[in-house]
Amino acid sequence: MPTASQISMVPVVVDDDKCIADKGCRTCIDVCPLDVLWINEETGKAHMKYDECWYCMPCEADCPTDAVTVNIPYLLS
Amino acid sequence: MAIPDDIKVMDVDVLVIGGGTAGPMAAVTAKEKNPDASVMLLEKANVKRSGAISMGMDGLNNAVVPGHSTPEDYVKEITIANDGILLQKGVMAYAQRSYSMIQKLDKWGVYFQKDETGEFDMKKVHHLGTYVLPMPEGHNVKKILYRRLRRHRVKVENRYQAIRLLKDEAGVVSGCIALGTRDAEVIVVRAKAVIMCSGAAGRIGLPASGYLFGTYENPSNCGDGHSMAYHVGAELTGLECYQINPLLKDYNGPACAYVTGPLGGYTANAKGDRFIECDYWSGQMMMEFYNELQGGNGPVFLKLDHLAEETIQEIEHVLHTNERPSRGRFHDGRGTDYRTKMVEMHISEIGFCAGHSASGVWINEKGETSVPGLYGAGDMASIPHSYMLGAFVYGEICGENAVEFARERDVPKLDEDYIIAERDRILAPLKRTDGIPPSQFEYKVRRLVNDYLQPPKVSKKMDIGLARIRAMENDIPYLYARDPHELLRANEAQHIFDCAQMAAVASLYRQESRWGLYHNYVDHPETDNENWFCHVQLFKGENDNMTCRKREVEPYVVELDDEEKNAYQQLRVQAG
Ligand SMILES: Cc1cc2nc3c(=O)[nH]c(=O)nc-3n(C[C@H](O)[C@H](O)[C@H](O)COP(=O)(O)OP(=O)(O)OC[C@H]3O[C@@H](n4cnc5c(N)ncnc54)[C@H](O)[C@@H]3O)c2cc1C
Ligand code: SF4
Ligand code: SF4
Numbered sequence: 001m002p003t004a005s006q007i008s009m010v011p012v013v014v015d016d017d018k019c020i021a022d023k024g025c026r027t028c029i030d031v032c033p034l035d036v037l038w039i040n041e042e043t044g045k046a047h048m049k050y051d052e053c054w055y056c057m058p059c060e061a062d063c064p065t066d067a068v069t070v071n072i073p074y075l076l077s
Numbered sequence: 078m079a080i081p082d083d084i085k086v087m088d089v090d091v092l093v094i095g096g097g098t099a100g101p102m103a104a105v106t107a108k109e110k111n112p113d114a115s116v117m118l119l120e121k122a123n124v125k126r127s128g129a130i131s132m133g134m135d136g137l138n139n140a141v142v143p144g145h146s147t148p149e150d151y152v153k154e155i156t157i158a159n160d161g162i163l164l165q166k167g168v169m170a171y172a173q174r175s176y177s178m179i180q181k182l183d184k185w186g187v188y189f190q191k192d193e194t195g196e197f198d199m200k201k202v203h204h205l206g207t208y209v210l211p212m213p214e215g216h217n218v219k220k221i222l223y224r225r226l227r228r229h230r231v232k233v234e235n236r237y238q239a240i241r242l243l244k245d246e247a248g249v250v251s252g253c254i255a256l257g258t259r260d261a262e263v264i265v266v267r268a269k270a271v272i273m274c275s276g277a278a279g280r281i282g283l284p285a286s287g288y289l290f291g292t293y294e295n296p297s298n299c300g301d302g303h304s305m306a307y308h309v310g311a312e313l314t315g316l317e318c319y320q321i322n323p324l325l326k327d328y329n330g331p332a333c334a335y336v337t338g339p340l341g342g343y344t345a346n347a348k349g350d351r352f353i354e355c356d357y358w359s360g361q362m363m364m365e366f367y368n369e370l371q372g373g374n375g376p377v378f379l380k381l382d383h384l385a386e387e388t389i390q391e392i393e394h395v396l397h398t399n400e401r402p403s404r405g406r407f408h409d410g411r412g413t414d415y416r417t418k419m420v421e422m423h424i425s426e427i428g429f430c431a432g433h434s435a436s437g438v439w440i441n442e443k444g445e446t447s448v449p450g451l452y453g454a455g456d457m458a459s460i461p462h463s464y465m466l467g468a469f470v471y472g473e474i475c476g477e478n479a480v481e482f483a484r485e486r487d488v489p490k491l492d493e494d495y496i497i498a499e500r501d502r503i504l505a506p507l508k509r510t511d512g513i514p515p516s517q518f519e520y521k522v523r524r525l526v527n528d529y530l531q532p533p534k535v536s537k538k539m540d541i542g543l544a545r546i547r548a549m550e551n552d553i554p555y556l557y558a559r560d561p562h563e564l565l566r567a568n569e570a571q572h573i574f575d576c577a578q579m580a581a582v583a584s585l586y587r588q589e590s591r592w593g594l595y596h597n598y599v600d601h602p603e604t605d606n607e608n609w610f611c612h613v614q615l616f617k618g619e620n621d622n623m624t625c626r627k628r629e630v631e632p633y634v635v636e637l638d639d640e641e642k643n644a645y646q647q648l649r650v651q652a653g
Contacts, residue, residue, distance in 0.1 A: 001512050001555060031126040033297050034290065035236065035258055035562060050562060052290045055403040058126040070403055075288040076327045077410045 010048040011055060011073040012037065018067035019045040028059035028068055080493050084500060085264045089117040089232065090483040091476075092252060092268035094239045094302065096120035097128020097295075098465055099455030099472035100274035101222040101231075106476025107272075108229035114480050116231050117266060119255060121275075121565075122297050123235045125223055128276055129295050129432075129456070130465060133216035133399045135336050137189070138202075138464040140210040141175035145199045148172035150206045152635045157645050158204070158359045159435055159461045160591050160604070162315070162612060165634045167460045170442040174470045179210070182469070185221050188214040200339035204355040204644055209335050213395045237264065238565055239301060241499050242271065242309040242451065243492065250309060250450035251489030254499050256568060261507055261561040263500045267491060269483035270450050272475045273438065274468070275302030277320065277456040278576045280569070282426030282531065283523040286327050289516065293322055293329050293425045294456075302457040303429060303579065304572035306438040312447040312614045314439040314459050314628070316583035319532070319595045320430035322358060323366050323377070326423040330401040332379045334358070337396075340388050342381045345419060346374035353648050358433060360593030361645045367424060367532075367594050378419035389415050424594075426523075427531055429576065432468065434595060435461035439614060444475035447616075450486075452479045505556070506567040512557030515566035519573055522546060526577050532597040534584050543581040549574060578623055579615055586625040587613050 014037075019025070022044045029037045029046055037059060040047040046067075053073060060068040071077070080086060090111075093104045096118045104118045120127055141151045151172040152165055179197070183189060190198040190211040200209040226233060237255040243265070245251045252267040279294020290296045303313060323344065325332055334344070334356030346352050346369050353365045370377050381389060392415065397405030413420055429436040432455065440446055440458040452475040453459075455468035463471065506512070529542025553571060558564040589605035590598045611627040618624025 001557075003511055003514065003557070030123055033122040033127050033131055033295055035122065035565070052296070052566075054290055054292075054296055055406075056126075056131050056295070057402050058131055061132070061402075062126070070406070072328075072403060072407050072410055073288050073291065076286045076291055076329075076407070 008051040009074050010051050011053050011071045012048040012059060013069045013071065014046045015067045016043055016045045018065045020065055021045045025064065027062050027064060031058040031062050033058070080265070080491065080496060083263070084496065085262070086267060087117070087264065088267050088488065090114040090268065091116045091270050091272065091479050092266050093118045093272045093274060094253060095274035095276060096124035096233065097274065097276055097455070098130050099468035101226055102469045102472030103272045103274055103454055103476040104231040105225045105229050106473045107480040108231055110477050111480045111484065114483060117234060118226065118231050119234045119237050119239055119266060121236070121238045121258060124226065124233055126219060127297065130218050130400065131295060132402055133218055134212055134465055135215060135333065135395055135400050136212045137179070137210040137466050138335055139208050139462060139466055140179055140197070140199065141172045141208065142179065142197055142199055142210070143176060146206045146208060149635045151208065153637055153641060154203055154205050155462050156633070156635070156637060157641060158357070161610065161642070162591070162630060163435065163461050164441065164631060166442040166631065167440070169634055170474065171460060171463060171467050171470050174473065175466055178466060178470050178473065185225065187218055187221055188212060202335055202338045203357045209339065211336070213399070215399055238568060239275070239305065240503055240568055242305050243495070244309055244448070245489040248449065249489065250448055251491070254496060256503055256565065257561065258565045259561055261504065261564050263503060265491065265496055267489060269486040269489065270452065270479040272452040272454060272479050273302045273306065273457060274455050274472060275457050277428055277430035277432060278303050279428045279430070280573050281428055281523065281526055281576045281580060283527045284329055284426050285423060289520060289523070291329050293324055294428060294430070298456070299569045299573055300429065300576035301569065301572045303438060304575040306446065306453070307575060307579070307617055309451065310448055310617060311451060312439045312616045313437065313579065314612050314614050315435040315437070316429055316579050316615055317587045317596045317613060318360070318435045318592050319427040319580065320434040320436060321363055321427055321594055322425040322433060323363065323422055324425050326421040328404060328407045329425060330404050332420070332422050333396065337379065337381060337392055340392060341384050342379060342392065344422070345378050345380040347376060347378070348374060349380060349419065352650050354650055355648055359645055360595035361648050362593065363424065363595065364593035364597065365649050370424065377422045379422055380419045381415040382417060382419060386416070427526065427580065430456045431459050431461055432456035432464050433462065435459065443478050444471055445478070450482060503568060504564070506558040507564045509557045512555040513552055515556060515558060515563055515570045518549070518552060518556060519566070519570040522549060522570070522574050522577050526580065530577070530580050530584065532594050534596070534598045536585065536600045539581050539585050543578065546574065546577050546581065582623045583613055583615050583625060
């Protein structure tokens with residue numbers, strides 16, 4: 001059963017310039033109830049890896065550097 | 078046979094599954110009652126920000142506070158709102174502890190609104206009594222619970238999804254098997270007593286937006302607990318009494334009667350007219366809501382545009398900063414301002430939830446399920462309309478009783494064969510190299526639920542829906558996960574699949590209509606008290622068939638007179 005990949009516009013955006021994941025921060029990744037934020041292997045910064053968001057906002061509220069912005073998912077906006 | 082090395086086994090006295098609201102309270106209470114007991118809290122996400130109250134809460138929806146109401150008043154109100162089908166003793170046990178729980182939380186630092194004299198500032202939203210206590214600064218609940226967990230040295234294991242409960246030869250629950258959501262590690266937690274606090278089943282239906290995670294409930298609550306309880310042999314109840322809520326269209330957050338109602342907001346039709354007497358969520362209220370939505374006066378709106386600037390600012394402060402803070406962004410994106418526009422509302426997808434409705438795993442007034450050693454609290458259990466405070470109270474009740482149960486018990490024996498078979502079943506999607514992605518499987522089940530199982534319920538439609546959902550059993554051996562995260566979703570999807578069947582089987586069994594929209598059965602439009610004044614219990618029967626039976630409603634502890642019984646049947650505003 002062959003599979004294909006589809007792209008999807010994700011609601012949560014991390015500002016790479018502000019994110020201090022390279023200094024060991026994992027706060028947003030720790031708190032997300034749906035476990036959809038992971039480290040981007042290429043940039044070393046946090047990013048939304050899976051488009052499965054409840055737009056609940058702990059990631060944004062708890063980020064120490066205000067790097068995270070939660071938008072409303074496109075299908076709802 | 079021994080347990081293979083790749084399966085880590087941990088031993089505790091009391092295991093709590095789900096660290097949202099009820100779970101932390103259960104774990105802390107067990108430790109308070111017996112500080113020598115080892116207590117583990119297992120959470121799929123992270124207890125710091127998990128569950129329905131991840132960002133906080135706007136208020137208590139069901140506070141029984143002396144001077145405003147008595148436990149008897151409250152039991153009556155919920156009996157009526159629930160069309161008489163409930164374990165009154167269970168609601169009474171909640172009501173009697175409601176006030177002491179508020180005092181405890183107040184002492185712990187949870188902020189409740191108080192009036193000038195320092196008394197709790199109670200508001201009337203229910204049809205008959207006064208039970209709402211606002212928490213405009215309710216953001217810190219999770220922080221406070223977390224501090225308590227640390228203080229009592231509860232062992233917290235985050236990012237494990239409990240998947241199956243274990244039992245010993247005598248049929249007593251003896252722990253669970255769980256999956257690491259980031260590394261696909263399979264673990265066994267052996268426990269002398271287990272308390273399930275895994276929340277509602279909020280991912281059975283598909284939100285109208287089509288976004289799988291745009292549900293009313295925190296989507297981490299997908300019905301794992303309901304499925305686990307079913308497979309271990311516990312009874313579930315009232316599953317035909319769906320949870321359906323009146324929400325903001327597309328955003329799927331509460332609209333919200335409890336916050337705006339006391340400040341003068343209300344539910345209106347397209348003409349701006351009130352059409353229901355009382356915005357408290359009940360099946361009867363939802364029926365009127367649905368009729369208005371479908372009729373010529375729809376859609377339905379939350380009306381605030383008549384309120385003073387000051388009041389609107391107060392509402393915005395609560396609704397845009399507290400329990401669902403992205404709501405302000407949603408309105409901004411649409412250009413909706415409460416001052417000038419009514420806000421469009423809609424009805425939610427279906428789910429199982431005792432917190433708002435009455436559907437879940439059967440428990441009694443001690444929090445015991447029908448399987449020894451297994452307790453349940455909060456949205457996944459069966460005490461109706463229990464909301465946040467009910468989750469806390471039953472968390473406390475279960476914590477007390479489970480730790481006593483564990484005290485009397487030896488370390489249970491594990492069933493190695495079952496554990497190995499389960500490990501293989503749980504990990505199977507990760508071993509494949511292609512197949513059906515969990516998201517597609519999940520979408521399909523949930524779409525069938527919407528097409529065939531949503532009310533108005535029709536026998537023929539439900540038969541087709543059930544047959545089509547059951548046919549998806551054949552797809553399970555093809556589920557394919559590329560990484561541990563997708564494996565989590567694959568296992569969730571199988572629980573959603575179980576819950577979807579439960580919704581159909583229970584709905585087809587109760588051949589009458591009851592609870593307004595929740596069980597509006599077109600083939601049997603009348604309420605039939607002669608044959609159906611009973612609970613419907615669902616369980617795994619002979620040959621593993623999903624089976625239902627009737628269970629008598631136990632004698633009431635608080636009697637109702639005839640006029641009271643009908644109070645929730647007359648919710649529509651009378652013309653003239
Ligand atoms: C948007 C919203 C607004 C609400 N507003 C109010 C309000 O204003 N007032 C009020 O009184 N009530 C309100 N409620 C209801 C109230 O929040 C809930 O009734 C209550 O919090 C339920 O507590 P719980 O412990 O049962 O579930 P939750 O707090 O949701 O916790 C369930 C936990 O179980 C975890 N879990 C699930 N499956 C597994 C598994 N397999 N393994 C391990 N862990 C698992 C989840 O991650 C979650 O942390 C609201 C609910 C929602 C969704
Ligand atoms: S919390 Fe903020 S700083 Fe830390 S990893 Fe996430 S985005 Fe980066
Ligand atoms: S908004 Fe919630 S679900 Fe979405 S990424 Fe942030 S914490 Fe996770």
